[in-house]
Amino acid sequence: MRTTLAEASRAKLAKQVEDIVMSAPVTDIHTHLYDPAFKELLFWGIDDLLVYHYLVSESFRYSDLPYDKFWSLSKTRQADLIWDALFIQHSPISEACRGVLTTLHAMGLDVKKRDLPALRRWFGGQTVEQHITRCMELAGVEKIFMTNSPFDDLERPVWEKGFRRDGRFSAALRIDPLLISWPEAASTLARWGYKVQGGVPSRKTLDEVRRFLGDWTKLINAQYVMASLPAEFEFPTKTVTTQLIEGALLPHCRDHGIPFALMLGVKRATNPQLRLAGDGVGLSNLAVLQNLCARFPENKFLTTLLARENQHELCILTRKFRNLHPFGCWWFTNVPHLIDEITRMRVELLGLSFTPQHSDARVLDQIVYKWQHSRRLIAQVLVDKYSDLSQTGWQVSRAEIERDVRDLFGGAFERFCKH
Numbered sequence: 001m002r003t004t005l006a007e008a009s010r011a012k013l014a015k016q017v018e019d020i021v022m023s024a025p026v027t028d029i030h031t032h033l034y035d036p037a038f039k040e041l042l043f044w045g046i047d048d049l050l051v052y053h054y055l056v057s058e059s060f061r062y063s064d065l066p067y068d069k070f071w072s073l074s075k076t077r078q079a080d081l082i083w084d085a086l087f088i089q090h091s092p093i094s095e096a097c098r099g100v101l102t103t104l105h106a107m108g109l110d111v112k113k114r115d116l117p118a119l120r121r122w123f124g125g126q127t128v129e130q131h132i133t134r135c136m137e138l139a140g141v142e143k144i145f146m147t148n149s150p151f152d153d154l155e156r157p158v159w160e161k162g163f164r165r166d167g168r169f170s171a172a173l174r175i176d177p178l179l180i181s182w183p184e185a186a187s188t189l190a191r192w193g194y195k196v197q198g199g200v201p202s203r204k205t206l207d208e209v210r211r212f213l214g215d216w217t218k219l220i221n222a223q224y225v226m227a228s229l230p231a232e233f234e235f236p237t238k239t240v241t242t243q244l245i246e247g248a249l250l251p252h253c254r255d256h257g258i259p260f261a262l263m264l265g266v267k268r269a270t271n272p273q274l275r276l277a278g279d280g281v282g283l284s285n286l287a288v289l290q291n292l293c294a295r296f297p298e299n300k301f302l303t304t305l306l307a308r309e310n311q312h313e314l315c316i317l318t319r320k321f322r323n324l325h326p327f328g329c330w331w332f333t334n335v336p337h338l339i340d341e342i343t344r345m346r347v348e349l350l351g352l353s354f355t356p357q358h359s360d361a362r363v364l365d366q367i368v369y370k371w372q373h374s375r376r377l378i379a380q381v382l383v384d385k386y387s388d389l390s391q392t393g394w395q396v397s398r399a400e401i402e403r404d405v406r407d408l409f410g411g412a413f414e415r416f417c418k419h
């Protein structure tokens with residue numbers, strides 16, 4: 001069958017775009033991974049891959065085991081049950097299941113043997129140092145942003161003790177408790193020596209909260225401050241949260257020239273018996289973002305939204321506010337047809353002025369599949385968009401495509417954070 005000229009040039013363009021997108025280095029701007037200095041806080045290996053909360057919730061679809069019984073088991077026993085339920089008793093066809101296999105396959109492991117003990121033996125023979133390098137090379141990730149919470153009792157002492165930083169890991173200051181459970185956070189800060197009072201924050205308390213944010217931003221060299229806020233979160237309101245945001249958090253971010261990252265739309269503990277796997281989603285009122293961007297033009301706001309139904313309005317808001325930068329297909333939207341839909345919509349409405357993806361990896365090995373899967377989908381969108389462009393006679397060079405992809409994979413984010 002004769003290939004038309006148009007088909008031939010589209011195939012040539014597609015090959016070029018796919019090569020560039022599949023090999024471009026990426027900055028992973030939000031993960032739950034840790035610098036190796038945090039030792040066991042960095043999860044990796046086959047059992048951690050299998051007990052990932054995405055798979056826990058999927059496996060309970062097939063199990064009538066009492067939740068407490070499951071949580072009382074060792075990680076290995078939990079992994080055995082999840083492997084059996086999702087990979088042996090049923091085809092591992094979901095995105096999270098396929099992800100595990102994409103990662104194992106990329107590491108040269110023969111998944112068709114379905115031999116979990118053999119997989120465990122292989123991972124048992126690896127060191128964390130070599131595995132970090134292996135996973136970052138396979139994923140094409142050159143920089144990993146951690147999620148660093150001073151309120152985490154396992155993490156905080158490591159920072160306070162100090163350690164030699166691994167340059168591949170950047171820090172982000174996570175402050176959810178400050179905004180969603182102030183009274184408790186206030187007593188914690190007071191215990192740490194900050195002169196804060198619970199209740200409605202006085203000027204003194206707001207200054208002390210700024211001192212706390214300043215101390216930790218300096219200690220960890222935070223590149224942004226982040227909080228995940230519930231679907232029903234509103235701004236401004238006559239609440240302490242609004243006062244903390246206006247009177248401490250945003251002035252702090254302006255002083256340090258760093259963005260505030262809002263992750264909106266989670267319904268924590270929809271089913272608390274599933275623990276981390278028990279969170280759900282809700283529609284966010286995006287007036288929050290409009291009000292923040294309009295009232296604080298000197299502040300920069302990064303944002304990712306959990307609800308599919310919020311994505312179009314976010315694109316429109318982003319067209320109105322240059323101090324707003326959307327990123328990623330977060331969590332329940334991190335599935336192929338939504339990554340395609342959201343990325344296509346963003347390119348069509350925002351051009352290249354956004355960051356299409358972050359991995360949100362909780363297990364080191366996950367960066368391999370999360371980026372391989374997303375790169376393929378992003379490449380497909382770009383092939384279609386550049387092909388549409390070439391229909392107009394406009395020619396894009398290889399260097400221009402490389403420039404555009406560099407922007408999408410971290411360049412636009414870095415520039416947004418710096419300005």
Ligand code: FIX
Binds near residue numbers: 263276362
């Ligand atoms: O708030 C967050 O950073 C979320 O990403 C996590 O809470 C969530 O558990 C997760 O792992 C999503 O992928």
Ligand code: ZN
Binds near residue numbers: 030031032360
């Ligand atoms: Zn996260």
